[in-house]
Amino acid sequence: MKRSVRTGLVAAVVVSMAGMMLAGCSPAAPSGGSASSGAASIKTAMVTDVGGLGDKSFNDLSYAGLQRAQKDLKVNIKVLQSHQITDYVTNLSELSGAGYSPVFAVGFLMSDAVTQESTAFPKTDFGGIDIDFTNPPKNVVGLNFKEQEAGYLAGVVAGLATQATFDPRLNKDNTLGFVGGMAIPPVQRYEAGFVAGAKSVDPGVKIISLYAGRFDDQAKGKELGLSLISSGADIVFAAAGQTGTGTEKACADSGKALFIGVDSDQFLTIPNSGNVMLTSAVKRVDNAVYLVVKDAAAGKFPGGQNLTFGLKDDGVGIAPFHDFDSKVPQSIKDAVAKAETDIKSGAVVVPTTLK
Amino acid sequence: MSETREVVVRESGWLKVLRLVGVPFISVLLAMAVGSVIIAVTGGDPVAAFAALLQGAFGGPVQIGETILRTTPLIFTGLAVAFGFRANLFNIGAEGQLAMGALAAAWFGLLLAGLPTGLAIPLVMLGGALFGAAWAFVPALLKARVGAHEVITTMMFSWIALYLVSWIVTGPLSDKSGIPETPMLSSSVWLVTFDKFIAGIPPVRAHLGFIIALAAAAVVWWVLSRTTLGYSVRAVGFNPQAAENGGISIAWTTIWALCISGALAGLAGASEVLGVQHRLFDQVSTSSGFGFTGIAVALLAKNNPTGVVFAALLFGALAAGSGNMQLEANISPQIINIIQGLIIFFVAADSIVTWFIKRRQRLALESKVVADAE
Numbered sequence: 147m148k149r150s151v152r153t154g155l156v157a158a159v160v161v162s163m164a165g166m167m168l169a170g171c172s173p174a175a176p177s178g179g180s181a182s183s184g185a186a187s188i189k190t191a192m193v194t195d196v197g198g199l200g201d202k203s204f205n206d207l208s209y210a211g212l213q214r215a216q217k218d219l220k221v222n223i224k225v226l227q228s229h230q231i232t233d234y235v236t237n238l239s240e241l242s243g244a245g246y247s248p249v250f251a252v253g254f255l256m257s258d259a260v261t262q263e264s265t266a267f268p269k270t271d272f273g274g275i276d277i278d279f280t281n282p283p284k285n286v287v288g289l290n291f292k293e294q295e296a297g298y299l300a301g302v303v304a305g306l307a308t309q310a311t312f313d314p315r316l317n318k319d320n321t322l323g324f325v326g327g328m329a330i331p332p333v334q335r336y337e338a339g340f341v342a343g344a345k346s347v348d349p350g351v352k353i354i355s356l357y358a359g360r361f362d363d364q365a366k367g368k369e370l371g372l373s374l375i376s377s378g379a380d381i382v383f384a385a386a387g388q389t390g391t392g393t394e395k396a397c398a399d400s401g402k403a404l405f406i407g408v409d410s411d412q413f414l415t416i417p418n419s420g421n422v423m424l425t426s427a428v429k430r431v432d433n434a435v436y437l438v439v440k441d442a443a444a445g446k447f448p449g450g451q452n453l454t455f456g457l458k459d460d461g462v463g464i465a466p467f468h469d470f471d472s473k474v475p476q477s478i479k480d481a482v483a484k485a486e487t488d489i490k491s492g493a494v495v496v497p498t499t500l501k
Numbered sequence: 502m503s504e505t506r507e508v509v510v511r512e513s514g515w516l517k518v519l520r521l522v523g524v525p526f527i528s529v530l531l532a533m534a535v536g537s538v539i540i541a542v543t544g545g546d547p548v549a550a551f552a553a554l555l556q557g558a559f560g561g562p563v564q565i566g567e568t569i570l571r572t573t574p575l576i577f578t579g580l581a582v583a584f585g586f587r588a589n590l591f592n593i594g595a596e597g598q599l600a601m602g603a604l605a606a607a608w609f610g611l612l613l614a615g616l617p618t619g620l621a622i623p624l625v626m627l628g629g630a631l632f633g634a635a636w637a638f639v640p641a642l643l644k645a646r647v648g649a650h651e652v653i654t655t656m657m658f659s660w661i662a663l664y665l666v667s668w669i670v671t672g673p674l675s676d677k678s679g680i681p682e683t684p685m686l687s688s689s690v691w692l693v694t695f696d697k698f699i700a701g702i703p704p705v706r707a708h709l710g711f712i713i714a715l716a717a718a719a720v721v722w723w724v725l726s727r728t729t730l731g732y733s734v735r736a737v738g739f740n741p742q743a744a745e746n747g748g749i750s751i752a753w754t755t756i757w758a759l760c761i762s763g764a765l766a767g768l769a770g771a772s773e774v775l776g777v778q779h780r781l782f783d784q785v786s787t788s789s790g791f792g793f794t795g796i797a798v799a800l801l802a803k804n805n806p807t808g809v810v811f812a813a814l815l816f817g818a819l820a821a822g823s824g825n826m827q828l829e830a831n832i833s834p835q836i837i838n839i840i841q842g843l844i845i846f847f848v849a850a851d852s853i854v855t856w857f858i859k860r861r862q863r864l865a866l867e868s869k870v871v872a873d874a875e
Binding site for chain 2: 196198224225226227229230231232233235236237239240241244254255257258266328329330331334359360361362
């Protein structure tokens with residue numbers, strides 16, 4: 147049975163290669179992809195972590211990057227979802243065996259699995275989202291982000307807003323809240339940036355940080371949010387995946403705090419959140435994935451290194467104010483624009499850890 | 502008349518076999534049938550889906566290895582839950598005992614890495630079993646002394662274990678990488694994979710833990726059917742009052758049964774750490790749910806140790822084939838969860854199936870009796 151599938155695959159590869167050659171020969175390739183940019187038709191895929199698709203965070207964002215690549219670069223895409231950590235190796239090798247390359251592994255827990263499979267499948271390229279590889283081989287690239295820069299911008303907004311009066315929920319306690327999923331480096335970078343950003347506009351601001359210990363516990367997120375609000379926090383930033391959705395609920399239900407989302411523009415991903423969603427610190431995993439696919443399609447897979455995407459590379463950023471756009475004073479918007487310029491120019495270097 | 506009674510006796514023996522093997526089998530078929538309908542309704546091709554599933558689970562040495570890999574922990578947890586059930590105890594906290602066993606393996610594995618492999622591995626596995634048993638001991642004691650229901654206490658202890666592990670992998674045993682994980686164990690304490698001792702097969706991930714699991718199933722069978730303890734367990738499970746009147750201590754039997762159950766779950770955790778991950782990750786966020794799937798395995802197996810092996814194999818194959826089902830047939834892995842849920846549903850509803858079988862037999866028997874009378 148396996149053999150027949152293999153034969154089928156070989157046949158498919160031969161046919162598609164023949165197709166590519168024909169497309170390359172014909173002077174006017176009508177729909178065979180953007181031959182002008184040198185993009186060949188490749189098959190690329192991703193393996194989700196146990197969070198799976200629908201996490202509204204890095205799994206969904208990686209998929210969005212692949213979908214954009216499918217549309218713009220005419221590549222074939224595939225997603226395999228993992229249910230248990232045992233599935234990581236299986237899914238990576240299934241895709242490698244089926245000829246997909248590059249294969250993206252989403253999440254730091256897949257570090258061991260990618261390292262193992264990159265040796266087993268030396269001809270397959272691998273991209274690891276949020277994985278900082280030690281000495282990655284030529285067929286492996288680590289894709290990391292400067293979450294601290296996005297956190298810094300969110301901190302600037304929150305630090306100025308908690309002193310402002312544009313919304314009745316903003317109190318005089320000068321206190322901000324942070325909810326973290328797990329205490330892992332990407333989340334800690336968000337926290338460090340958030341604290342640095344808030345202190346840059348008001349050194350006297352008080353910031354309380356709480357960690358939930360997991361990314362998928364909305365009840366816990368709500369509980370932590372409520373306890374922050376009862377301690378006087380009027381703006382809460384949650385870098386906690388689905389747990390943060392619970393924190394958003396705490397802000398909405400209490401009617402005493404505004405919320406700052408994370409990773410994606412959560413105004414768009416959490417329904418009816420416009421009333422509390424001040425902004426979001428975004429991490430453009432989709433951009434990073436898209437760029438790697440684009441390079442790979444052009445035969446220039448950026449392997450053998452860890453790439454870090456920051457504000458300058460459009461790898462992180464801050465989302466629009468949406469429903470708050472008319473309320474937020476111009477002074478805050480100017481401060482954010484200035485912080486963006488300073489980070490991009492290098493005048494401000496945001497710390498990655500709390501001091 | 503005497504002839505009729507003979508027929509009844511013979512039929513009931515046949516009925517027992519049918520109940521043990523036939524009902525689970527029919528339940529699985531029914532679950533697959535309903536699963537097929539769901540796949541078809543959601544726009545998939547059921548035939549292609551199950552073909553891909555089979556291919557992914559049994560299509561070659563690598564695939565069979567993946568199935569065995571996923572079967573291994575389920576044999577342990579299935580045995581754990583089944584052993585409890587035989588004493589009428591519902592150990593719903595196998596998940597936590599598994600986490601403690603895994604913790605023991607990650608810890609002792611680091612400490613004993615210098616010992617010869619043949620000595621280190623049995624010691625580490627034993628440590629896993631002891632930690633699992635210890636974690637079941639308090640709920641067992643509470644049940645035996647004050648009657649606190651084990652469903653509540655083992656469940657609560659499960660959460661304590663998961664968060665305890667969570668703290669340990671980010672604190673005392675952290676590998677300081679920032680990722681919640683313990684350091685990688687030295688390969689001297691890894692359970693070897695099958696390709697190391699079966700010549701001519703490609704590298705597979707199935708490991709020695711499977712053999713240990715089969716041995717555990719044999720031991721559980723032996724304990725249950727051939728020892729005084731096993732007799733006590735079954736007697737207490739069957740009728741506690743009668744057992745006590747017969748001189749069996751309910752309290753001691755409860756403690757033994759739950760601790761053995763916990764030890765088996767602990768072995769599952771140790772086997773996963775030594776055989777698959779070679780380190781321990783945070784369990785709150787990455788728990789594989791083997792403890793809970795073990796309940797389904799025990800139910801499907803009707804708490805029979807041999808049955809547990811086959812039921813675990815079924816669930817292992819479903820999990821192993823799900824990747825290929827996504828790849829080849831574009832079927833979402835949630836379908837596999839639905840099928841697992843359906844199997845449990847139909848097994849739990851087996852009284853319906855048995856009722857139908859009995860009814861048909863009674864009807865057949867009645868017509869036979871009538872025919873004999875005439």
